[in-house]
Amino acid sequence: MSESKRASEDGDPSKAGAESNVEPFPARSGPWAEGLFARYSFGRAVDEMFERPGVPLPHASALYARLAELSSDELARRQAQVEHAFLTQGITFTVYGEGQETERIFPTDLVPRLITAADWDRLERGLTQRIAALNLFLGDIYGEGKVLRDGIVPADLILGSKNYLRAMRGLKVPHGTYVSICGSDLVRCEDGNFAVLEDNLRVPSGVSYMLANRAVVKRAFPNIFRELNVRPIDHYGRALLATLRAMAPPRAERPRIALLTPGVFNSAYFEHAFLARQMGIELVEGRDLAVHDNVLYMRTTSGLARVDVIYRRIDDDFIDPLRFRRDSMLGVPGIVNAYRAGNVTIANALGTGVADDKAVYAFVPALIKYYLGEEAIIPNVETYLCRRPAERDYVLANLDKLVVKAVGESGGYGMLVGPHATKAQREEFHARVSAHPDSYIAQPTLALSTAPCFVEDGIEPRHVDLRPFILTGRETVIVPGGLTRVALRRGSLVVNSSQGGGSKDTWVLGT
Amino acid sequence: MLSRVADSLYWMSRYLERTEQGARVLGARFDAILEESPTAAARGWARLTAALGVDPPAEEDEPQTAFARRLTFDRLDPGAILGQIRMARENARQVREEIGADLWVHLNRLYLELVEPETEALWQAEPVTVYGRIVDGIRLVRGVADATMHHGEGWHFLGLGQYLERTLQTIGLIDSFFDWPQTGELGEGDLILLLRSAGAIEAYNRVYTAQYMPGVVAGYLLFDRGFPRSVRFSVERLNGEIAAIAGQEHGRTRGPAGRMAQRILAEIDFNAADSLDGTRLHPLLQEVRVALGEIHAAIIATHVAYTVEAAIAG
Numbered sequence: 001m002s003e004s005k006r007a008s009e010d011g012d013p014s015k016a017g018a019e020s021n022v023e024p025f026p027a028r029s030g031p032w033a034e035g036l037f038a039r040y041s042f043g044r045a046v047d048e049m050f051e052r053p054g055v056p057l058p059h060a061s062a063l064y065a066r067l068a069e070l071s072s073d074e075l076a077r078r079q080a081q082v083e084h085a086f087l088t089q090g091i092t093f094t095v096y097g098e099g100q101e102t103e104r105i106f107p108t109d110l111v112p113r114l115i116t117a118a119d120w121d122r123l124e125r126g127l128t129q130r131i132a133a134l135n136l137f138l139g140d141i142y143g144e145g146k147v148l149r150d151g152i153v154p155a156d157l158i159l160g161s162k163n164y165l166r167a168m169r170g171l172k173v174p175h176g177t178y179v180s181i182c183g184s185d186l187v188r189c190e191d192g193n194f195a196v197l198e199d200n201l202r203v204p205s206g207v208s209y210m211l212a213n214r215a216v217v218k219r220a221f222p223n224i225f226r227e228l229n230v231r232p233i234d235h236y237g238r239a240l241l242a243t244l245r246a247m248a249p250p251r252a253e254r255p256r257i258a259l260l261t262p263g264v265f266n267s268a269y270f271e272h273a274f275l276a277r278q279m280g281i282e283l284v285e286g287r288d289l290a291v292h293d294n295v296l297y298m299r300t301t302s303g304l305a306r307v308d309v310i311y312r313r314i315d316d317d318f319i320d321p322l323r324f325r326r327d328s329m330l331g332v333p334g335i336v337n338a339y340r341a342g343n344v345t346i347a348n349a350l351g352t353g354v355a356d357d358k359a360v361y362a363f364v365p366a367l368i369k370y371y372l373g374e375e376a377i378i379p380n381v382e383t384y385l386c387r388r389p390a391e392r393d394y395v396l397a398n399l400d401k402l403v404v405k406a407v408g409e410s411g412g413y414g415m416l417v418g419p420h421a422t423k424a425q426r427e428e429f430h431a432r433v434s435a436h437p438d439s440y441i442a443q444p445t446l447a448l449s450t451a452p453c454f455v456e457d458g459i460e461p462r463h464v465d466l467r468p469f470i471l472t473g474r475e476t477v478i479v480p481g482g483l484t485r486v487a488l489r490r491g492s493l494v495v496n497s498s499q500g501g502g503s504k505d506t507w508v509l510g511t
Numbered sequence: 512m513l514s515r516v517a518d519s520l521y522w523m524s525r526y527l528e529r530t531e532q533g534a535r536v537l538g539a540r541f542d543a544i545l546e547e548s549p550t551a552a553a554r555g556w557a558r559l560t561a562a563l564g565v566d567p568p569a570e571e572d573e574p575q576t577a578f579a580r581r582l583t584f585d586r587l588d589p590g591a592i593l594g595q596i597r598m599a600r601e602n603a604r605q606v607r608e609e610i611g612a613d614l615w616v617h618l619n620r621l622y623l624e625l626v627e628p629e630t631e632a633l634w635q636a637e638p639v640t641v642y643g644r645i646v647d648g649i650r651l652v653r654g655v656a657d658a659t660m661h662h663g664e665g666w667h668f669l670g671l672g673q674y675l676e677r678t679l680q681t682i683g684l685i686d687s688f689f690d691w692p693q694t695g696e697l698g699e700g701d702l703i704l705l706l707r708s709a710g711a712i713e714a715y716n717r718v719y720t721a722q723y724m725p726g727v728v729a730g731y732l733l734f735d736r737g738f739p740r741s742v743r744f745s746v747e748r749l750n751g752e753i754a755a756i757a758g759q760e761h762g763r764t765r766g767p768a769g770r771m772a773q774r775i776l777a778e779i780d781f782n783a784a785d786s787l788d789g790t791r792l793h794p795l796l797q798e799v800r801v802a803l804g805e806i807h808a809a810i811i812a813t814h815v816a817y818t819v820e821a822a823i824a825g
Contacts (some may be wrong), residue, residue: 087623088616090604264605277608288515290819299514301664301756301814304822 036072036459037452045447046192047461048113059116059509066224067111072457075110078220079454082110085216091209093267107502108213109453110220113464113484114228117511120480123186123194126378127468128476129368131182134199134355135472136371138178142168142351152370153363157387158354165316165351167323167336173349174247175474180347181240181311182470183207183483186378188449195381197446197465199364201356202348203313206483207469208271209503211236211278214481217505229510231480236469237278239477240311244279246473247345248308255308258282258298260289262314262330272313281311291334294341309345310335316350358407358441359385382444386437395442396433399426402442404433417493419445448493453486453504463487466506480508514815516606517668521810523602523610524672527618530595531649532680533563537579537592538642539707543700555704562680562687562708565590579638584631592645596622606665613659614652621648667755671810674749679803681742682796684709685732689725689792702728714738729792734783742799743783746775753806756814768809775802 042053049060056064067075086092086105093104115123140147141158148155158164183204185197214233218225241257248255261272263285276283288298289307297304312319318328320336338344354360362383365376384391384402395402399418406414416429433440450461468482484506487493540559544552556575560567568578585591589598600622607615624630625645634641653673660666688697688705702723706712715731715738735741750772757766782795 088620089612090607090615090619264601269604273604273607277612281608282513282516283608284513285515288513292819292823297819299817299819299822301512301514301517301668303817304819 036067036070036075039458039460040452041461043447043450044190045461045463046188046190046449048188048449048451048464060114062227063112063114063221063224066221067452067459075454075459076457079110082108082216082220086212089212091212091270093270106209107486107488108209108216109462109486109488109502109504110217111452111454111459112217112221112505112507113451113466115466115506115508117509119194120231120508122377123468124478124480126194126196126376127182127184127470127478129372129374129377130184130196130199130364131179131470131472131476133364133368133371134182134201135176135178137367138349138352138355139173139176140371141354142171142178147367147370150370152366153360154387157357157359161354161357161360163316163351163353163357165354167340168349168351171340172342174249174345177247177472177474178349178352179355180243180247180472182472183467184470186466186468186482187381187446188466189381190447193379194466195379196364197381198358199356199361200467201352203315204467204469205268205271205313206467206485206503207236208274210469210481210483210506211274213483213503213505225507228507230507231510233479233481236479237275239471239479240275241279241281243471243473243477244281244309244311244347247347249342249345251343252308256282256306257309257311258284258289258307260284260286260310260312260314260319260332262286262318266313268313275311286314286328286330286332289332289335291332291338294334294338294343296332296335296338296344307344309347311347316353319346319350358383358405359387359438362441381446384442386433386440386442389437391442392433392437395440396430399430401445403445404429404440404442407439407441417445446493448487451484451486451504453488455488455490460490462490463493464504481506512609512664514817516609516665518811518815519602519606520609520665520668521672523599523606524669525676526595526599526602527649527652528673528676529680530592530599531646532677532684533582533592533595534642534645534649535710536562536684536708537583538639538646539704541579541638541642542707543704551700558687558690561690562684563590564683580631580634583634583638583641584625586626593622593625596625596645609665610656611659614655617648617652617655621645621652624648664756667752670748670752671756674745674752675803675807677740678742678745678749679800681709681732681740681745682800685729685742686793686796689729697725699723705732709740711738711740730783733795734779743776743779746772746779746799749806750776753810756810766809766813768806768813771802771806771809775799 040050040053042050049056049064051057083105086108091105093106137147141164145155147153148158179201181204183200183206185200186194187197188194210233218230244257245255248257257279258281259272259276261269261283263269266272273283282298284298290297290299290304292304296307296310298307314330317324319331320333321328321331322333323336324331335344335346336350339346339350361380362385365380368374368376384395386392386395395404399416400421402418404416404418416425418426421429448463448465451464452459453462455462464484464486466482466484468478471477471479484504486502486504488502536559540555543555547555552575556578557567563582565582581588581591583592586593586597588594600618603610603615603618630641656666656669684705688701702725703712705728706715706723709732711732715728718731718735719727731738731741733742736743736747738744750769753769753772757769778795778798782791
């Protein structure tokens with residue numbers, strides 16, 4: 001079922017449930033009345049499994065039937081198995097404090113989230129379109145700057161951004177690809193359609209959880225997995241390797257590729273090691289690398305070995321202490337010169353952060369039109385730019401309804417969720433937005449769609465988003481799936497793992 | 512392979528070997544304790560700290576069990592069993608792409624089992640069982656490494672760490688028992704405990720039957736070519752690992768580390784011809800120990816800690 005069809009069939013989906021997000025639906029009968037789903041509730045948001053209370057969407061009916069057969073003890077047992085698998089594989093992050101180190105697994109929920117073939121087809125086309133426009137945009141602003149002269153995007157927004165890197169001016173990148181690995185955050189809105197919430201063009205993470213979730217969840221539900229004809233994702237590592245190979249400087253016939261990690265204390269270290277292992281490439285730290293005569297080498301047991309492509313999982317600021325932060329111990333002195341000399345490709349390119357700025361985000365549909373002459377297949381979430389006086393005034397007058405975000409922050413920091421904020425917090429943001437309107441944007445509070453999650457001894461809805469991973473070398477490849485992030489606290493809309501979010505497996509169904 | 516990775520593999524392997532030996536020595540100690548006089552037990556604990564190269568109890572009246580618990584479960588002490596497994600695990604975590612998923616999972620599981628409170632509770636009642644499990648856990652990790660890893664350079668760096676550490680451990684163990692001038696006092700019970708601590712009792716009995724003479728036991732642990740924890744056996748393997756690592760480079764000889772290993776072998780074979788007494792034993796062990804330190808330094812200098820300038824020039 002297509003998104004638009006679904007929306008039209010359901011009419012206004014907000015009417016499908018009660019007004020509040022947590023109020024249980026009254027009339028219940030059959031397996032729906034008691035047991036696992038007894039606490040399932042509906043609100044403003046659309047649900048990923050149910051058309052209306054007790055009635056699953058057609059593509060989800062088999063999974064619903066299977067879940068309804070299981071006892072909560074059985075689900076708890078499978079959930080424990082999933083968590084144990086994560087722990088022994090070391091899919092953990094370390095919490096430091098008071099001389100103690102505690103290892104925690106990233107919370108994961110075992111109920112898979114389903115995406116129909118038709119929905120996926122549209123997402124795939126939309127994301128491919130979007131990354132094409134963003135790469136053209138980056139090539140333009142680091143090249144001729146036509147888009148700025150034509151007034152499509154205000155020049156000061158780009159040239160004044162701290163993420164605009166002068167070191168990138170005039171540098172040619174292979175295939176014009178600046179962003180080889182993109183992780184866009186999508187949400188399903190109240191109308192049932194997906195929208196892009198954020199483009200992550202720097203060092204998006206989470207793909208290892210997509211793969212790890214799949215590996216364990218398909219074993220927790222083997223029969224239903226087969227029955228639903230779920231599209232495979234385990235070729236992600238090979239697709240990433242092919243993408244990185246395509247990015248090698250033309251000189252390198254058999255390019256040597258390495259993944260640059262900040263090291264074992266980084267919270268995404270598991271992912272770095274995981275991807276390096278999947279691809280069979282070296283996992284390097286800054287101290288393993290050295291630049292000599294603008295050539296990048298890694299230190300091996302038999303001397304120095306030339307490196308052609310760096311898949312960097314380290315921010316721009318830290319990558320070269322000669323260019324950026326002089327106190328950085330994580331980077332490689334001179335790597336930017338080697339990059340500019342064309343002796344090594346860095347993927348993603350440096351300076352891509354300028355295009356996933358929250359203010360630039362608002363212009364992406366216009367950029368798609370400008371570069372490709374097409375309408376955006378996946379819309380943006382409505383966004384108010386506080387740099388525009390009229391929109392700023394609207395934002396200040398409606399702080400209790402809006403989500404306000406600081407431009408240039410990520411990970412859910414520097415954010416005000418109006419309806420959930422205290423008066424003092426709103427006043428603080430009123431002052432901040434008034435003083436620095438350029439630094440803020442605002443969006444309506446979204447009712448992110450909900451998906452069934454196993455919580456304690458029953459299944460309850462939780463808000464989710466979706467982060468697919470878009471690979472671009474010579475061409476764009478998207479593995480059918482993504483990381484579904486879950487706001488595990490009841491009613492919470494914050495899905496970031498740094499803010500108490502978890503994840504679940506995402507099953508894209510075959511045709 | 513990356514120098515840092517080789518370094519981590521080498522240390523991971525050394526920590527594993529050190530832990531295995533530590534667990535074996537502690538297990539043998541607790542096994543013996545039931546039938547010992549207090550004097551013998553005190554001497555036994557003193558030998559144990561000497562063999563493992565750890566500090567004796569800070570306070571004289573620290574109960575032996577409290578001391579042993581520290582030596583087993585203090586995860587921040589690199590001299591303790593858990594501390595060493597933690598170090599091995601941290602090194603493994605940084606080279607997961609090299610060692611593969613299976614090896615990591617088994618090592619991680621060993622660590623996670625040991626930090627469980629149930630393990631310490633079991634240890635209170637049955638320490639020997641816990642040490643046996645640790646030894647088994649490390650053997651499992653070694654077996655998985657052998658069976659799943661590509662037997663290339665990384666694997667040889669594991670071997671390098673394993674046999675270098677094993678040689679040091681066996682030397683330390685022999686030295687702790689034959690602490691001249693008390694050598695003459697070593698009774699049958701001491702020699703059996705020594706062989707147990709080296710995991711050698713059954714292998715020794717097969718060769719010499721159950722008759723224990725100080726010179727024969729020391730000779731077995733030092734010179735025997737067939738016992739896998741003897742100094743002779745371990746250095747022979749170490750020599751092979753050095754050659755394998757050097758052989759993967761173009762146009763380089765075995766270098767100083769290989770020459771040093773061959774010198775140890777020659778020295779051992781030369782001494783094996785005569786019967787041992789305490790006056791010759793300690794200097795010989797000390798000489799081997801120093802040579803092992805030089806092998807370590809030479810390997811690190813050649814493969815890990817060289818300067819970029821030297822590498823470009825060379």
